[in-house]
Amino acid sequence: MTDNRQIMCFDSIDLKVIADSGQCFRWVEMADGSYLICDGDSAVALRQENEKAVEILETFGAKRDWATYFDSAMNYEAASEELVREDSRLAPIVAGSFGLRLLRQSPLETLVTFMMSANNHIPRIKQFVHRLAEHYGVPLGQWQGVDVYAFPSLEALATLTEADFKALGAGYRGRYFEATLKGLLQRDDYDAWDQLADDALIGQLKSLMGVGQKVAECIALFAYGRWGCFPVDTWIKQLAVPWLGLPPNAAEKVIREAFYATYGDQRGLVQQYLFYYYRHRGGLT
């Protein structure tokens, strides 16, 4: 008897940890424990096989290598061990977030998602991107009764107005979306941004209306795989007090520079571990 199941293997992976890590907003946990994962022009249904493997149950839309989406080339156990050697305080943080991976998501979808994240709650961000896909994305099929949609193309998004985005719940960010997405369609260098150095990439992202330092670093980290980035959000600001000994009213710039000085080229993974652990464990004590 042959086994025709499609299995993706990694050094470590935990779908639930990744789903709750705040980097992806179009993952749906199904009643049977499987996950429907939508990203860009395609989607996949996965089931956790064991702590090193997931099974592909179904794929939707454009054919793609989903292992790349999960950053299969990187050994997270080895990277994490290196972090703990540099800072032993990270040991329980890493252990409590076992299976976390930094995704390589669609740059356009990540841009829109994190523009929406400004001064917003994660459930509302999810609600907005789901509505956007349902209204303006191409239907890809159905999984366990759930309709699957592609994320709208840049061409489709660039036809929308501020009012269209507000109707989906974007609030005051509606005018940012219209300006940025219409402008992006007119640029001929956007597809080559993945070739830019980190600083240049951050600079290009920050040139877009509605994208500041924090959102630019999230996009660079969660779409372009730039591990040298360290987004400073409200959680990291709170955490800077016990973790680095900074005063509660320290300026954002001071906090960013302190974390950059404390950790090296893999500080993006440190940020994600700290963010996950602090949010889900309610503190560092």
Added chain:
DNA sequence: TTCCAGGAGTCAA
């Protein structure tokens, strides 16, 4: 009712 959220734009100093 008030506070807050994976912040950014605007403007004055």
Added chain:
DNA sequence: TTGACTCATGGA
């Protein structure tokens, strides 16, 4: 360059 203020929205 820095800090104060404002911006929709809805769950806690």
